[in-house]
Amino acid sequence: MTLVGWLQISLTLLAVLLAIKPLGLYMSHVFAGERTFLSPVFNPVERAFYAVAGINQNREQSWIAYTFGVLLFSIAGFLVLYGILRLQDILPLNPQGFPGVAPDLAFNTAVSFITNTNWQSYGGETTMSHFSQMAGLTVQNFLSAATGMAIAVALSRAFVRSNMTTLGNFWVDMTRATLYVLLPLAVIVALLFIALGMPQTLDGSFTATTLEGAKQIISTGPVASQEAIKQLGTNGGGFFNVNAAHPFENPNAFSNYLGVFSMLVVSSAMVYAFGQITGNRRQAWALLSAMAILLIIGIGAVYWAETSGNPILTQLGVDPLQGNMEGKEIRFGPAGTALYAAVTTGLSNGGVNAMHASLTPLGGLVPMFLIQLGEVLPGGVGSGLYGMVIFAILAVFVAGLMVGRTPEFLGKKIESREMKFAMLAVLVLPLAILGFTAISAILPVGLAGLLNKGPHGLSEILYAYTSAAGNNGSAFAGLTANSIWYNTTLGIAMLLGRFAYIVPVLAIAGSLVGKQKVPASAGTFPTDGPLFVGLLIGIIIILGGLQYFPALALGPIVEHFLMLSGQTF
């Protein structure tokens, strides 16, 4: 680790910190339906859409109707995307003449993109036509993110309203998130990305004659437009097989900083918008502090582990100065690589600028553990916020148990109905992750996909289901996941991780919105101070640690000690 490296990390995070307030404020105006400087452009578009769709934008929905809206919209998105992938051979913009995508892969990919996971069982440049990338994948990069934001906004409203039954209108919230927030940001970031070197062309590839006279076919395409929303919407599905490690998808250190910034900014600003909507900005900063503390520890841990290098290679005469360089690119440097690895997993982005499979055991443990902590650091756009609110509810419940009072959060009493739904949501992840990992680790069809042997093989499986259920999308890509077994089970894990979480969250919102808001009294546990931040961090770590420590001990932790003793597999 170097001072300059930490400076790069700190300045990138500082830029995010500075953007949180203005963007969060703007977003809170958008979701309140107020006029913003973009209204002259988008208000007519929005109204036209509502007119054709038969939406009355002033008519709000109960939690059940809101949930149905989310589910129907996701199903519609799935069907359109699945259709595009299957039929890409007869659709336009297929310069490389790729065939239609196979059924199991199309299922996996469509589920992956509607759940904001963006797991890639495929290599983009060898599988997807430009039409699939643009009208299929890019669209869901917007819409799955906008859906997450809408749900978070609905939950936020539940804390300010008393004795009501409605949470807002899903169609309006989702459309506004897309048009007013994600689209303008994507235009700006995409143009900056092109300026930094990213291609944006409808050509499929070109052939270069190398200096030694060989032919090199170089795949290219509309990369920047997809990369921008991939980062802003915390999607992570890359244009190319190796994602943001590809020089076209991440040309230099500056596109790397901008990529990390874009991943973090909307998700973090969403938390500020929560504070603004609920009228308690201190609460937003408390949640952001808890997220930042855990995320920065994660960044530091990857940075340390990767610069410590691989002692087995040092033994062979390799200079340990550069640290572990297998599966890494020169241009990002150790700090830029560690920053990306931790942020992409603390968020539910899942893009990678290094091959996580080749990280050191502890360097690989951190991204896996950050996903297992629940994708709340600061998590996916919207999904991170509602995940964090669930943890906050658990934290006040634990605090309530300690002092023997009914727990409250933001003036709403947390009672058994909310706790049941919160536990339901929290338990989905370990069930999907550990359940599927255990099955795959004993079935021949699961073991057939492994590249690495020994504990690293278990890590490949564990990482895959962690990533899928956490809706992250990064991978220990040694695993050959493009098989019927993995495409199907990972698809199911993604669906559980998304929808078995969303429904309880909206049920909690529906329950809270019907309650009277109680004013704070002397007996109220303050949830916007350092004590609560500490408690919240404790809850997140204890839950994650208790659930996953045994599995992690058999994978990365034992591999770390075997690496120190020089054992190979």
Next chain:
Amino acid sequence: MLNQLRPAIVLTLSLTVVTGLLYPLGITGLGQTLLATQANSSQIKRGDVIVGSSLIGQNFTSDKYFWPRLSATSPDPYNAAGSSGSNLGPTSAALVERVKGSVESLKTAGATVAIPADAVTSSASGLDPDISVDYAMLQVGRVAQARGLSPEEVSQQVKANTRQAVLGIFGEVGVNVLALNLALDDLKK
């Protein structure tokens, strides 16, 4: 809840048009007009011939060229139509064997110092355009001999083609192998 079918269908299709066609095609139009070099994949031409992209590494095996990092793409290294890393874990015997082989061949070729890690590891994309200054310096002797130049002349070119960090902070020091080899080829003309 059938009354929500219409918004689901209409908004899915209309937002697909906006975000899946108007947005990427609009960005393509702007990119091609305002930033044509980058938008067209940063191609490098010599005369009418495209010799590569300044962002994409290419394979070099001749002694007179600087060699890039190892590439795990298949079927050939530096296949820019199918990016891939090795995905070998830190305790992989295959990784250790491969590194051992690379270290030995570099030592046979005369390397006396500790081997820079990037010289014996494969990059994430298999297309890394850069190598470290240490690895470039390790190759100066071989390239100079093959080209009949003095080592000073060649290391001068390495220095001239080394990318420095902006303000000493932002960005990573590295040498673009294709740019360096092009500079060496241009030298003799």
